[in-house]
Amino acid sequence: MSGERNGPHRRDARRPGGARRGGAETRARQDRVSAARTVAYDVLTAVRESDAYANLLLPARIERARLSPADAGLATELAYGTLRLLGRYDAIIARASGRPVEAIDPPVLDVLRLGAHQLLGTRVPTHAAVNEQVALARRVAPAAAGFVNAVLRAVSRRELADWLDEIAAGAGSPDEALALVHAHPVWIVRALRSALEREGRGDELAALLEADNASPRVNLVALPSLAPDPGTLGDADAYSPTGFTAEDPIGLVGRMDGRVRVQDEGSQLAALALSRVLPVRPGERWLDLCSGPGGKTALLAAEALEGGAQLVANEAVPARADLVRRAVAPVPMEVPVHVGDGRDLDPAAMDAEGGFDRILLDAPCTGLGALRRRPESRWRKSPSDVAELARLQGELADAAFAALAPGGVLAYVTCSPHTAETHAVLGRALERWGDAAEVLDTASVVQRVARHPLDLAGDDRTVQLWPHRHGTDAMFIALVRKG
Template sequence: MRSEGARGQRPSGKSGPSGKSADGTDPVRVVARDVLRAVRERDAYANLVLPGMLRERRISGRDAALATELTYGACRSQGLLDAVIASCAGRPVAEIDGPLLDILRLGVYQLLRTRIGAHAAVDTSVALARAEFDIGKGGFVNAVLRRASEKTVEEWVAALAPKDPLGQLAFEFAHPNWIAQAFADSLGARAGELRDVLAADDARPLVHLVARPGEISAEELALVTGGEEGRWSPYAVYLDGGDPGKLEPVREGMASVQDEGSQLVALAVTRAPLEGPDDGRWLDMCAGPGGKAALLGAIAGIDGCHVDAVEPAEHRADLVRQSTKGLPVTVHVTDGRDSGLNPGYDRILVDAPCTGLGALRRRPEARWRRRPSDVGDLVKLQRELLAAAWDLVRPGGVVIYSTCSPHLAETVSVVADMVRRTGAVQLDTRDLLPGVPDTGDGPAAQLWPHRHGTDAMFVAALRKP
């Protein structure tokens, strides 16, 4: 449960000989607090706000690693942290001022889920409160954190977790119950792996790079970056950490950041067997922000094919254009459900908008933003996009449907409904992921972070009779 990444001792920052600012606060904790505040007040995304803030404040090296650990960890662990805070404060967290709650979450995370000493965790948090508020608020933070430090995380889990097995696991690994239940449902007969799934969501994921076909090989990319070649995608490279944006192959457009599971989805599109020749008309119906479109475009360029990429939001369409610059990809700013494109595509990817439950380890605050009520609207959209793709694919052509979610309503149910209504031929997607083991009973494939080290991508392949 305790992080191996965070340490109590750091080299001094640039603020002074002690690494503290003039008001006694630690710049690393200030960054973490400010990101937590942006997430809470503005629904910001921690993984988008933090890198810019670190650059702006010139925090790098081990200090940046600690700020990242504290920020992402506190976001992921929010449910557990709030239960402990409420118990120690004697009031619901809804009755605690938001700015103070950010500081308390940061402090309790350090106490329970890192190896930072209790003294450092309490003192740095009290300093944050006193610098912004008054001595009274600092005393409140001090009292809550002192009480929190009286138990280990295991003791807090034993004291506060629900007694049912699923609820206890969800609480221990800081997941909402409904998400833990969705994972258990998708695991089916192997629901005993639920602890491993939840633990994988709480672990710091490796950075995955994709080597652009025709520009650089995975072997070359691994040598240049000091990374390790991926296990499943021929284009994947794993990095243990660092800022990938500083790597020369990434800056030069020869590689980019992309989860290996997403790479496998794009590869499934290119590998699916057609009836009749491939005339080279490919479509990415939900292309933003452009990662899969770029990989498809690079392969299309080698094979003499062309990709149309659909994205309804202009700012995301710009991201697709940037990602696919120089590739045989045409970006269309339109809704995939009514794109106006001419039918006759050989291969179509519908990487549909979804709850994103399969990528919670990379989006630390997402688990606390999603609600069970989100699923219904997303399923409606997924079915409409898949139906539109079916109208655009030629007879003998293939539609690949994927989601970054293992939720049964978003995955096998959407596909089963499509097969029932259209007579689609469901291909065994596992054949399109050669060498990747343990992807389920078929015909669709389900990836898992605890089994494959990827996001929990779902992939199904449908061929039009």
């Protein structure tokens, strides 16, 4: 019996190199890292080292790696989920490792972050998450493989709810606890609370923070008169009459030659509020002042074409101006795209000597309203950015208002609910413009445009959309008419 049991091992041991080959094969298997995890790690590294934008980089990396749809979905979830919840995972890693994350080499920390997300934020089996991250550590920092294994084992021994209770208990204030649990910087938590409290909805803060951390479904726009009715292409949006979702959004976009585009429902409502605020008179002159990358410009162009209006676009950055040109190319009308600082606006140079009848100012902003779509952006912004942007927003608003023709309408729009970028900028502008400006009942306009009634709160003169309440980005919209 013993001879039968041990014989094969003795024969393998006698075979020259037999055991070594087996060991090499085992190590090779242990060191394998899936292509999806490699792509996700590369994106995290580029975001950290080069300030890359994940939403621009990830599709290119997925295509380069030729990932299957399933692996592409995994890479997307790993990259976006990890970046979105970075603050939460850093707090958990610090406790599981017994050291501050600042003391962990950045490449190793990225490996741990990816592992923590797999263990606590996905259904990836524990052994797969730990083993592949250890293999990834062997590739990028061999000496740290044991450390990564130990930390991830410690993370895996507790449920997410237990970790959240622990990091909340160790926070220095209620705001810090919210920030750690929901993975938002403290200053953003406070800014969002302030915006909600202005509407009397401060009790919705936790729901908003959770919505920011949810992966949004890809939303599409069907350009009016150029694409089929949205309801025939997929599931029509709840609010935007031009919006819908579809099972294969990217494939559909590819088949529709630019007549169907990816665009958030809130962005559509912002553009449509301007184009449909009043009946369009043929020959009207419209301007999209800060037009890059061109999504709203394309929708406005389709609306202008239907009503017999003319549209001009302006963009300060040449590369983004090229994106605008590509965005409006499917619309069969000429849309001149000027490159220049919107604060130095010269309507005469745009063939609008008497001014523009409608101007969209989608002002540069912190982007706090699109945190769910731009996962790394919350960690890149700071309160000092708000003051600088608010000055720019005010200067652009002054230039836009000056370029309006008498009776013309300005749509002041930001993809940020921060009150310093919304009500404060608008309020100071109205003080400067005096009796020449009239703020329209923007809420009534947006409700008239929408398919179904929106749950809006606050001042009827402005509209604030919310991810948790409307399923849109947190767009702010105000319509102002020039006397």
